[in-house]
Amino acid sequence: MIDRRTLLAGGAAAASLAGAPARAADPRFPAGFLWGAATAAHQVEGNNTQSDAWFLEHVQPTAYAEPSGDAANSFLLWQTDLDLVRDLGLNAYRFSLEWARIEPEPGLFSIAMLDHYRAVIAGARARGLTPVVTFNHFTTPRWFAARGGWNDAASPDLFARYCARAAKHLAAQIGYATTLNEPNLAGVLQELLPGNLLGGDRAMAEAAARALGVDLFQPGNALYVRDPARTQAHLLEAHRKGRAAIKAVRPDLPVGVSLAMIDDQAVGAHSLRDAKRERYYGPWLRAARDDDFIGVQNYERAVWNDTGRLPPPADAVTNTMGSEVWPPSLAGVVRYAHAATGRPVMVTEHGVGTDHDDIRANLIPAALREVKRAIDDGVPVLGYLHWSLIDNFEWGFGYGIRFGLCSLDRTTFARTPKPSAHVLGAIARANAV
Ligand code: BGC
Secondary structure, eight states, rough: OOOHHHHHHOOOHHHHHHOOOOOOOOBBBOOOOEEEEEHHHHHHHHOTTBHHHHHHHSSSSSSOSSOTTTTHHHHHHHHHHHHHHHHHTOOOOEEOOOOHHOOSBBBBOHHHHHHHHHHEEEEEEEOOOOEEEEEEOOOBHHHHHHHTTTGGGGHHHHHHHHHHHHHEEEEEEOSEEEEESGGTTTTTTGSSSSSSHHHHHHHHHHHHHHHTTTOOOOSSSOOOOOOOOHHHHHHHHHHHHHHHHHHHHHHSSSSEEEEEOEEEEEEEEOOOHHHHEEEEEEHOOOHHTSSSEEEEEEOOOEEOSSBOOOOOOTTTTTTTSBBBBTTHHHHHHHHHHHHHSOOEEEEEEEOOOSSSSHHHHHHHHHHHHHHHHHHHTTOOEEEEEEEOOOOOOOGGGGGGGGOOSEEEOOOTTEEEOOOHHHHHHHHHHHHHO
C-alpha cells in the first residue's frame, strides 16, 4: 500500500499531489502546439487480411478474444475520421501505415495502397490537420512474421526497404514521422501486463508456425519472443535504417520513435527504479538522441521499492484492467524522456481504457496541467495526441476495452463523441488548460 509519505519520497511528480503551489504562468501552450487524436491501422481500418495479426486471430488456438473483422471500417471511412478530428477542434491526427497492405508479398509494393495513404495525408492537410504518421504500428505482413519477424537477421533491411518505398510516395506532406511503435517493450511486455498471457500467446504463435510450415512465426505484437536480445538488436537497427531511409527521401522531415513509458518512481533505499528504467528504455533513449524528437506513450506509473512494484493505493481510480489512473504520470515521462535524450518530446499516446468517460474527461485536463508545468520548466513539448480517436480493436482483448474519445457502433460504424472529446477539443481550441 502506498501512503502519502511514501509518495512524497517518490520525487518531483508526486510533489504536485502534495499541494505544491501552482505557479502563475501563462496558461497557453506554445504557439503551434499539436492537439490531436491517434489511431493505428490494424485497430481501426478493418479487413487487414495480409497482416500477421489477422492470421493469428483465426489460427487455432488463438489468444485473441475475438477477431478484428471490420474494426471501425476506417479504411473506407477515413474521411469521416478526419472530419471528426477537425470538428472536435483538434489540429493533428496520428495514424499508421499498414505495411501488409503496402507490401502484401515480399518486394511487391501496391501503388493503389500507397495512393490510399497519400489521400489520407492530403485529406488531413486539406482540413488543417498535421499528419503524424507511424510507419509501423506493431503489425507486420504475414510473410514477414513467417520469416521470424524481428528475429530474422534480414528484418532491419526489409523494414528499411519498405520505409524507403513508402517515404518516396508519401513523405512530401507528412508532418512528423515515427518508425516503430513501442519497440522498447518487445520481449519484456509480459513483465508489465497483469496476469499470465505468455503461454497462450506462445501456443498461438507455434500453431501459426505449424500451419505455415515455418520454424518461427513471430508477429510484430508478440508477448512471446524467442530471443528478446536478438529481437531488440534488430528493432534498434531497423529504427536507425528506417529513419535513414525516410531522411534520404526528405531530409527536413522530423523523424522519431514512439516509446512506451511508465512513470517509474523510486521509494526507499535501493529502489529497483533505475534498473527498471535501464531495462525498459535505456537502449532506446540512447538511440533517440540521434532522432529529431522522441515520442512518448504513457498510461500509468509504477512505484518501485527494493524488491519490486508496489500495488496502487486502495483508493486509486482504476481503468478497466484494474490498473491505477494517475494523471501526473504523463508529465513524469515527458520530463524523463527529455532529460535522458535532450530531444523535444511529442506525446504520441496517452489515454485510458474505461467505460466511464468521466475518468477520461478528468484525466485529460489533470494530466495536461502537469505537462504545462513541465513546459514552463523548459521541457520542449511538441504536441499531445490522445489515444484514441474512436473505440477500437484493443489487440488480444478485442473490442471490450474502450480507449476512444468517440464511441463506435460496430454495426453502422457511426462514431459518437463522448463528453471527454469535447473536453479535449475545448483545450485545443483555447490552446490552454
Ligand atoms: C499501443 C496501442 C494500444 C494502447 C492501449 C499502446 O501500447 O500503441 O496500440 O491500443 O497502448 O493499450
